[in-house]
Amino acid sequence: MDSTELTTSESVSKKKGKTKNLKRKPKPDKAPVEKMDQAEVEVTDEKPVSGACFPPTFSMSDIKNKQRRHSMFLKIKEQKRKLKLELKKKKKKERKALGDKAPPKEVPKTIENQRIYDETTVSPEDEEVAFDEGTDEFAAYFNRLTNPKVLITTSDRPRGRTVRFCDHLATVIPHAHVYYRRGLALKRVIPQCVSRGFTYLIVINEDRKVPNGLVLCHLPDGPTAHFKLSSVRLRKEMKRKGKSPTEHVPEVILNNFSTRLGHSIGRLFAALFPHDPQFVGRQVATFHNQRDFIFFRFHRYIFKNEKRVGIQELGPRFTLKLRSLQKGTFDSKFGEYEWVHKRHEMDSCRRKFHL
Amino acid sequence: MAAKSQICSIWLGSETGILKGVSLSKKQAFNFCEMSCLSRDQEVCVMAWGDSHESEVLVGSVNGTVKTFSTDKGIFTATRECGDPSQGRFTGLSVTDSSLITCVESGLLKVWKEGCTDTVEVNVGNGICRMQQNPSQRHRVATGGKENPLKVWDLERPDKPIFTAKNVAHDWLDMRVPVWVKDIGFIPDSDKIVTCTGHHQVRVYDPSTSQRRPVMEAQFGEYPLTALSLPASQDTVVVGNTHGEIGILDLRKGLVRGCLKGLAGAVRGLQCHPSLPLVASCGLDRFLRVHSLEDRSLQHKVYLKSRLNCVLLSSRELESSSPDVSGDVEEVKAEEDEVWDTMETVTEKTKKRAAQTSETVVNGVDGKKKRKLVKTNVK
Numbered sequence: 114m115d116s117t118e119l120t121t122s123e124s125v126s127k128k129k130g131k132t133k134n135l136k137r138k139p140k141p142d143k144a145p146v147e148k149m150d151q152a153e154v155e156v157t158d159e160k161p162v163s164g165a166c167f168p169p170t171f172s173m174s175d176i177k178n179k180q181r182r183h184s185m186f187l188k189i190k191e192q193k194r195k196l197k198l199e200l201k202k203k204k205k206k207e208r209k210a211l212g213d214k215a216p217p218k219e220v221p222k223t224i225e226n227q228r229i230y231d232e233t234t235v236s237p238e239d240e241e242v243a244f245d246e247g248t249d250e251f252a253a254y255f256n257r258l259t260n261p262k263v264l265i266t267t268s269d270r271p272r273g274r275t276v277r278f279c280d281h282l283a284t285v286i287p288h289a290h291v292y293y294r295r296g297l298a299l300k301r302v303i304p305q306c307v308s309r310g311f312t313y314l315i316v317i318n319e320d321r322k323v324p325n326g327l328v329l330c331h332l333p334d335g336p337t338a339h340f341k342l343s344s345v346r347l348r349k350e351m352k353r354k355g356k357s358p359t360e361h362v363p364e365v366i367l368n369n370f371s372t373r374l375g376h377s378i379g380r381l382f383a384a385l386f387p388h389d390p391q392f393v394g395r396q397v398a399t400f401h402n403q404r405d406f407i408f409f410r411f412h413r414y415i416f417k418n419e420k421r422v423g424i425q426e427l428g429p430r431f432t433l434k435l436r437s438l439q440k441g442t443f444d445s446k447f448g449e450y451e452w453v454h455k456r457h458e459m460d461s462c463r464r465k466f467h468l
Numbered sequence: 469m470a471a472k473s474q475i476c477s478i479w480l481g482s483e484t485g486i487l488k489g490v491s492l493s494k495k496q497a498f499n500f501c502e503m504s505c506l507s508r509d510q511e512v513c514v515m516a517w518g519d520s521h522e523s524e525v526l527v528g529s530v531n532g533t534v535k536t537f538s539t540d541k542g543i544f545t546a547t548r549e550c551g552d553p554s555q556g557r558f559t560g561l562s563v564t565d566s567s568l569i570t571c572v573e574s575g576l577l578k579v580w581k582e583g584c585t586d587t588v589e590v591n592v593g594n595g596i597c598r599m600q601q602n603p604s605q606r607h608r609v610a611t612g613g614k615e616n617p618l619k620v621w622d623l624e625r626p627d628k629p630i631f632t633a634k635n636v637a638h639d640w641l642d643m644r645v646p647v648w649v650k651d652i653g654f655i656p657d658s659d660k661i662v663t664c665t666g667h668h669q670v671r672v673y674d675p676s677t678s679q680r681r682p683v684m685e686a687q688f689g690e691y692p693l694t695a696l697s698l699p700a701s702q703d704t705v706v707v708g709n710t711h712g713e714i715g716i717l718d719l720r721k722g723l724v725r726g727c728l729k730g731l732a733g734a735v736r737g738l739q740c741h742p743s744l745p746l747v748a749s750c751g752l753d754r755f756l757r758v759h760s761l762e763d764r765s766l767q768h769k770v771y772l773k774s775r776l777n778c779v780l781l782s783s784r785e786l787e788s789s790s791p792d793v794s795g796d797v798e799e800v801k802a803e804e805d806e807v808w809d810t811m812e813t814v815t816e817k818t819k820k821r822a823a824q825t826s827e828t829v830v831n832g833v834d835g836k837k838k839r840k841l842v843k844t845n846v847k
Binding site: 233239244245248440446447449450451452453458459 | 774
């Protein structure tokens with residue numbers, strides 16, 4: 114037992130000298146170790162001691178008593194936390210002391226800023242892509258030849274939240290009409306939509322009363338995007354929501370659609386809203402792409418003074434994830450897909466993003 | 469332009485009407501087109517080699533013109549009107565000795581003799597999806613399309629097809645099986661013809677026998693097949709579908725030998741190298757991909773900015789652009805090896821990790837993978 118006590122005191126002295134070392138091996142803090150804890154001290158000491166009675170490959174999970182193991186675990190966790198806080202405080206102090214000379218703060222590593230470079234990233238001066246986009250299916254909208262007119266429908270026999278979600282979506286998108294599906298096939302709905310001048314068909318799919326899919330079909334000649342729909346929050350379920358939105362045309366914000374595929378998807382969303390937002394309404398619809406998930410938010414803003422802006426969420430809010438982009442109008446059997454999300458092939462790297 | 473076009477070994481036609489050349493040895497891609505006068509009605513539908521030396525590329529566009537591109541000079545040398553856009557886009561283009569064969573969607577097959585204006589016209593039926601020429605007997609062509617079965621025509625006697633396929637027997641519900649031939653290939657050294665359909669079947673016909681129904685039928689996937697190509701090695705066929713799946717099928721029993729991975733969108737063009745075990749594919753995802761048929765690995769991947777409609781491989785080696793540059797390529801390889809030698813730090817790290825998990829085998833595989841990934845980054 115003598116030898117073990119010796120080692121503990123050594124480790125304590127070390128702690129006082131260097132706190133950095135400690136970070137790796139958290140050990141009991143108090144120098145005079147209580148008799149109850151002696152066994153534990155031996156346990157935590159990882160140094161191979163000549164007279165130690167534990168095998169060298171000891172870990173905490175080897176303690177067989179569950180209560181003891183648990184208390185031990187909690188203790189170590191608490192110690193780690195304390196150490197971390199101390200270190201943080203110290204660093205802050207150092208930074209303050211250094212003042213302007215302080216080294217720049219390290220940027221945390223995220224999978225987004227470590228993103229693998231995508232060769233399809235669109236540069237604004239690329240002639241060929243500009244031509245391709247200038248003559249694609251949305252060219253008529255962006256040349257201000259057409260005005261959007263949107264039909265919103267659901268899968269057959271919608272229940273509960275899906276119906277309300279459609280209604281909310283219709284308040285967000287101007288010139289949107291919600292129709293009951295009436296068991297009609299989409300391939301028969303599409304020609305009727307085209308003949309009545311609709312430019313978009315939105316179909317919300319529902320599974321067990323929960324909306325879970327969204328098909329966005331640009332008319333008259335495509336493309337069609339299929340999204341997974343998740344985290345739908347209706348207006349009623351939101352805290353601190355604003356008064357219900359007005360009928361003004363909202364502004365649209367599209368964030369982070371950088372690749373060629375992302376551009377196509379961004380244009381698909383942009384063409385959903387009419388030109389010339391009515392700034393009187395002070396409403397903004399945002400499609401924010403982050404890690405291939407597209408977050409939709411609908412806000413009202415107000416300029417409090419020159420610097421500060423207040424925003425108020427109006428709802429609904431939901432998240433989309435692209436499953437496929439198909440050329441032409443909806444035809445899941447014979448249509449040609451421009452992009453299909455293949456989970457096992459494409460999701461092998463977490464730092465690769467497609468939008 | 470001439471220097472650029474001479475090193476290119478793969479030619480591609482895009483939906484924006486641009487002819488693209490790719491040199492895999494130099495890892496470069498070029499556009500052979502005036503960027504100022506682009507238009508969608510120049511969209512490339514079909515491409516073919518103009519002569520046996522592969523010095524001319526024939527490009528058929530949507531607006532009914534066939535342009536001749538000289539790979540030596542790097543410019544378009546001739547343009548001729550071969551039909552009007554009202555009859556549909558081109559579905560096939562090929563060359564026999566001194567004459568040009570074109571076929572459009574409405575089923576009008578024309579033979580344009582060199583120098584004279586009158587043409588031989590054959591009506592091969594509506595809804596044509598593909599016209600292919602028999603590479604060994606160059607006056608024979610095969611056509612097929614939607615509700616239009618496979619027909620083989622002898623252009624010296626164009627009044628009647630020499631072979632018309634018969635639809636397969638009714639299915640288990642006693643319903644007629646719809647016909648939709650999407651692509652055709654002639655199996656070399658035999659009379660057999662292989663077709664792929666919009667209902668994901670691959671069928672082999674044998675005109676030399678009296679049987680007009682397919683002698684072999686196989687299925688691949690569940691989406692319409694769009695393109696087909698026959699590799700140099702016998703008994704296999706490579707097919708691609710609208711979901712970006714490419715399969716290698718065995719023609720003896722009709723079993724899937726393997727799939728090629730890495731595609732994101734529909735396959736529009738597929739061509740195997742005439743001698744090497746390589747296959748090039750292009751499609752709506754705007755990438756050209758070259759796969760090896762032996763280990764089915766992705767060899768090259770090039771982003772070409774427009775949706776691609778067709779691909780044309782030259783019969784020389786893809787890696788070396790011309791015989792005198794082959795030394796150069798080896799040098800590049802040596803340089804690459806040096807680069808890999810200097811990257812020891814990475815491998816050490818992975819080794820450490822491997823030591824922790826005591827799985828050295830996996831580590832080796834990982835290292836290889838990284839290497840390949842870097843190699844395939846052409847740009």
